[in-house]
Amino acid sequence: MGITIWKEKLFILRTEHTMYVMERDRRGILRHVYWGSPAGIEEDFESLPEENRENGYHPYVDRVMEEYSSFGAGHYKETALKLEYHDGTKDFRYRITDYKAENNTLSIRLDDSSYPCGVTLIYEIFEKEDIIRRQVQIQNKGDSPILLERIHSAQFGLPGTDYRSVNFNGSWAAEFRRSEDTLSSGKKVYESLRGNTGHVANPCFILHRNATEETGDVYFGLLAYSGNFKVVAEATPYEYTNVLIGMSDTDFAWELDPGKTLSTPSVYCGYTAGGLGAMSQSLHRFERNYLMPGPFAGKELPVLYNSWYATYFDVQCEEQMKLAEKAASLGVELFVVDDGWFGTRQDDTKGLGDWYVDSGKFPDGLSRLVNHVKSLGMRFGIWIEPEMVNPDSELYRTHPDWVYRFENRKILQGRNQYVLDLTREDVADFMIETLDKLLSQQEISYIKWDMNRSITETGICGDGTVAGKQIWLRHMNNFYRVVKEIRTRHPDVEFEACASGGARVDLGAMQYFHEYWPSDNTDPFDRLFIQNGYSLLYPPKYMRAWVTDVPEGPTSRKAPLGFALHTAMCGSLGIGNNLNRLEETELALIREQISVYKRIRPVIQFGDLYRLKNHEDNCFWAVQYVKDGRSVIFAFLTQSRFGKNRWRIKAAGLQGDGLYQVCLPGGSVRKSGAFLMNFGLEIRLSGDYDSCMILIEQEA
Ligand code: DGJ
Numbered sequence: 001m002g003i004t005i006w007k008e009k010l011f012i013l014r015t016e017h018t019m020y021v022m023e024r025d026r027r028g029i030l031r032h033v034y035w036g037s038p039a040g041i042e043e044d045f046e047s048l049p050e051e052n053r054e055n056g057y058h059p060y061v062d063r064v065m066e067e068y069s070s071f072g073a074g075h076y077k078e079t080a081l082k083l084e085y086h087d088g089t090k091d092f093r094y095r096i097t098d099y100k101a102e103n104n105t106l107s108i109r110l111d112d113s114s115y116p117c118g119v120t121l122i123y124e125i126f127e128k129e130d131i132i133r134r135q136v137q138i139q140n141k142g143d144s145p146i147l148l149e150r151i152h153s154a155q156f157g158l159p160g161t162d163y164r165s166v167n168f169n170g171s172w173a174a175e176f177r178r179s180e181d182t183l184s185s186g187k188k189v190y191e192s193l194r195g196n197t198g199h200v201a202n203p204c205f206i207l208h209r210n211a212t213e214e215t216g217d218v219y220f221g222l223l224a225y226s227g228n229f230k231v232v233a234e235a236t237p238y239e240y241t242n243v244l245i246g247m248s249d250t251d252f253a254w255e256l257d258p259g260k261t262l263s264t265p266s267v268y269c270g271y272t273a274g275g276l277g278a279m280s281q282s283l284h285r286f287e288r289n290y291l292m293p294g295p296f297a298g299k300e301l302p303v304l305y306n307s308w309y310a311t312y313f314d315v316q317c318e319e320q321m322k323l324a325e326k327a328a329s330l331g332v333e334l335f336v337v338d339d340g341w342f343g344t345r346q347d348d349t350k351g352l353g354d355w356y357v358d359s360g361k362f363p364d365g366l367s368r369l370v371n372h373v374k375s376l377g378m379r380f381g382i383w384i385e386p387e388m389v390n391p392d393s394e395l396y397r398t399h400p401d402w403v404y405r406f407e408n409r410k411i412l413q414g415r416n417q418y419v420l421d422l423t424r425e426d427v428a429d430f431m432i433e434t435l436d437k438l439l440s441q442q443e444i445s446y447i448k449w450d451m452n453r454s455i456t457e458t459g460i461c462g463d464g465t466v467a468g469k470q471i472w473l474r475h476m477n478n479f480y481r482v483v484k485e486i487r488t489r490h491p492d493v494e495f496e497a498c499a500s501g502g503a504r505v506d507l508g509a510m511q512y513f514h515e516y517w518p519s520d521n522t523d524p525f526d527r528l529f530i531q532n533g534y535s536l537l538y539p540p541k542y543m544r545a546w547v548t549d550v551p552e553g554p555t556s557r558k559a560p561l562g563f564a565l566h567t568a569m570c571g572s573l574g575i576g577n578n579l580n581r582l583e584e585t586e587l588a589l590i591r592e593q594i595s596v597y598k599r600i601r602p603v604i605q606f607g608d609l610y611r612l613k614n615h616e617d618n619c620f621w622a623v624q625y626v627k628d629g630r631s632v633i634f635a636f637l638t639q640s641r642f643g644k645n646r647w648r649i650k651a652a653g654l655q656g657d658g659l660y661q662v663c664l665p666g667g668s669v670r671k672s673g674a675f676l677m678n679f680g681l682e683i684r685l686s687g688d689y690d691s692c693m694i695l696i697e698q699e700a
Contacts, residue, residue: 001127003101006042011099011106013123014038015130018271020123021045022067022108024096030108030121032065032157035219035271063238065157068110068121068136070094071150077242078187078232080136080152082249085115086144092117116142129286131270134221139261148254152230152246153264158207158219161185161235166206166276168533170199173521173554175502176533183207183235190231191248195419195455195475196499197506203229204537205243206279213277213611214652220279221245221269222537224291224507227476228252251458253469265508276536277652281608284539288606291507292542293487296494296514300601301541301572302379303331303594304446308338309522309548310578313347315340317362319580321372326579328376330587331594334446334494335373336381341366343393348452349416352388353395355434370442381446381494384438386431387479388417388452402427404457404471414453415500423474428482435486439493448517449483451499483512496544502530505538515542515572522576523552524559524567525638525689528621531570532614540625541605543571547590549578559689561586565593566634566691570623572605573597600695603627610652620644622683626653629698631660637685650680651696663695673698 004012010033013020021034023045033045059074069075071082072091084090094110097118105124112118117140124133134154140146162182167190169179181188190201197203203223211218221243223229228248236242245267256262268286272278288297305327307320315337324335339345341361343354351358357366373380389396389403391411396403396418403418405411411418420427438444458471487495497509498517505516516538519530527545534543545568550558568574575590582590597604607627615621619638624631631654635647654660654673662669662681671681676696685692 003104003106003123003125004042005099005101005106006046010042010045011108012042012045013106013125013132015125015127015132017273018130020132020271023048025064027060028095029061029064030067030096030110032067035156035158036217037271037273058238062236065240065242066155067108068119068155077236078234078244080150080155080244080246081119081138082148082150083117084147084149085117086146089115092119094119116140117146126286126290129270129289130272130282131268131286133266133268135266136264137261138256140256140258143258145258146256148256148262149252150249151254151262151264152244153223154221154245154267154269156219156221156243156269158241158243160239161241163207163209163233163235163241164211165233166208166536167201167204167231170201170502170533172199172500172503173519174526174530175199175505175519175521176202176530178529178533178536183233183241185235185237187232187234191250192227192229193248193250194503195227195472196451196503197226197229197509198454199501199503201231202537203231203245203506205231205233205245206276206536207233207241207243208276211275213275213614215275216273218272218276218279219243219269220271220283221267222283222507223265223267224511225265225476226479226504226506226508228472247473251469252472254473255470268507277610280536280611283537284609287507287510287539288541291510293510293512293514295492300605301494301515302333303597304334304336304381304544304574305332305579306336306338306448306546306574306576308383309546309553309576310580311340313340313345315361317364317369320369323579324369324373324376324378326587327575328378330575330579330591331598332378332575334379334381335376336383336446336448337369338383338448339385339450341382348390350390350392352385352390352417353393353420355384355438366442370444374443379445380443381448382438382444383448383450384435385450385452386435386482387420387422389420390417404455406457406459409457412456414456417453419453419455422478422482423471425478428478431482432485435482436489439486439490445492446494446496448496448498449513451504453500480508480512487512502534505534510538510542515544517544521552521554522546522548523555523557524564525557526555527567528615528636528638531567532611532621535609535611535623540571540609544574545569545571546574546576548576549581561589562593563636563689563691565590566636566693569593569597569600569604569693570634596693600625600630600632603630603632607631608653612649612652613647620647620685622647622649624652629655629658631696633681633694633696635683635685635692635694637690638688640685640687640690645686646682646684648680648682650678651676654696655698659699661697661699663697665692665694670699
């Protein structure tokens with residue numbers, strides 16, 4: 001394992017189960033050679049034939065897999081970098097001038113042979129998790145600015161074409177709808193131009209060859225960035241697939257001033273021969289071990305109650321206090337008041353930006369409710385949407401120049417709101433001070449940070465200066481600055497990333513937030529699809545999942561409460577029902593399942609996840625979690641059909657020679673790990689929306 005630089009020519013990265021090889025070829029190009037399972041020793045790669053692929057029609061640089069390519073100079077494929085020097089020269093022609101391996105990081109320096117501009121490619125390996133972090137830094141060493149028009153975080157070359165490309169084709173309330181296409185020719189592009197990650201696609205690539213959950217080659221990479229992104233997978237005519245991932249280059253530019261360096265967001269990537277399941281397990285492990293921020297990374301997330309679906313904007317102190325009493329009696333640990341507690345907020349047309357407590361709804365201030373929640377043994381949390389403002393608000397009336405706009409046009413609204421111009425330092429400071437004040441005045445230990453519209457009309461900053469195409473990145477830099485600062489000032493507060501549901505689920509957000517709200521759709525049937533897609537990339541702990549009242553808002557479905565509880569227990573459990581309206585029997589069921597959840601929570605939140613069965617099999621789903629000899633399986637039948645009421649499912653992740661107590665709905669049995677993983681367990685479910693939970697515990 002580790003990094004090897006062999007004879008100043010080969011660069012080899014080794015993790016526990018993977019190997020990544022690059023070479024400086026005879027022309028000085030950093031060529032991609034291999035990515036896959038460990039494939040031999042240095043000498044094996046030393047004398048690979050270097051074909052003379054040049055011909056008059058197809059330049060060499062287009063025909064080889066490059067580690068990082070620049071527009072121009074014979075590149076007609078999608079390239080990683082596009083820049084323009086002060087004299088109009090538009091390509092970056094490099095020499096490898098330096099490289100070093102330090103601890104687990106390899107840096108390779110590419111310098112333009114005629115201009116004072118250097119690009120450093122960074123590769124950091126995480127050996128046990130089989131993950132490589134890639135990042136690029138570009139430095140202007142001259143005395144004229146350099147215009148950057150595209151700078152991807154990483155480029156990959158995969159041998160052959162016809163890969164299956166997995167991403168999502170989602171929308172609001174239908175996030176993580178898995179989609180798959182074959183890449184035989186041309187380019188497949190996944191992109192967000194919304195100023196956030198968006199509901200539609202995720203900033204990642206997953207490319208495989210006939211992989212199943214358990215088998216097959218899978219290449220994957222995730223961008224740690226919450227702004228506009230672009231993923232391109234290009235099936236070239238030269239028997240390789242060219243993959244790029246980074247910030248979107250649409251309406252993007254960055255003027256790199258003399259002496260300055262720009263670092264791209266990181267990409268976390270990997271290869272597995274073990275199918276999509278192994279990809280998810282390695283990603284989840286890595287995210288748990290390295291990305292989740294303190295102090296909650298190693299702690300169990302609380303069971304929360306959120307009153308949004310119970311009261312919407314009609315937040316009244318007395319009613320919230322009653323809800324809190326009921327929630328506490330069920331075993332809830334964190335009580336959250338959502339939108340509607342501030343300013344003149346009666347609906348979504350006004351109040352955003354006025355972050356003071358509505359004295360009509362809270363005549364004695366927020367502290368009465370906060371103290372009540374605390375006296376009931378729960379923590380208190382609140383909703384906020386700091387990046388936005390309603391035109392009908394004091395904030396907008398005072399600072400009409402604080403929003404993105406074009407001077408000669410009517411500003412577009414989304415959910416009746418405008419986006420604050422976060423490129424302005426005074427706006428960023430306002431956000432920091434607002435959040436700081438809110439968190440300092442009350443004992444608030446959780447923030448649900450929402451963002452309910454996409455960004456438009458960028459170009460002229462609110463202060464009248466033209467930042468042009470730099471706005472997108474400047475906005476994101478300040479967004480991260482604000483979150484970082486507020487997290488530093490209030491390190492013990494838990495932060496949830498929400499953006500009209502799941503429009504901010506990405507590894508950029510994971511570096512600062514402790515959990516995501518993956519969708520406004522809490523219908524447990526739809527959630528099975530959403531959770532399945534989500535789990536490809538992100539861990540269950542980060543996924544807030546609530547049980548809510550029926551009929552469900554987006555679908556009008558009336559699934560049974562038990563089914564909804566089991567679905568929500570697959571992530572970090574939350575309750576969103578109007579508890580004041582539930583029957584005693586329903587409250588009792590919720591109470592019972594919360595207490596079950598607390599017992600299995602370490603396994604769900606810190607265990608490995610296996611998607612045992614997806615819906616393709618007769619509406620039957622099963623998902624398993626395993627941690628330290630303990631395991632939980634949830635099985636779901638969404639629609640019954642005659643003769644389809646029993647399934648044999650093979651457990652995963654157990655020790656073959658271990659003995660396990662298996663607690664099934666009908667009683668307990670004792671089985672070996674080998675039996676459970678190879679013969680399997682029979683699960684019987686019947687009727688529509690039936691579900692069950694199976695506990696598996698290894699004997700000491
Ligand atoms: C959108 C979020 O996704 C919801 O959960 C809720 O917080 C509303 N915004 C509040 O306006």
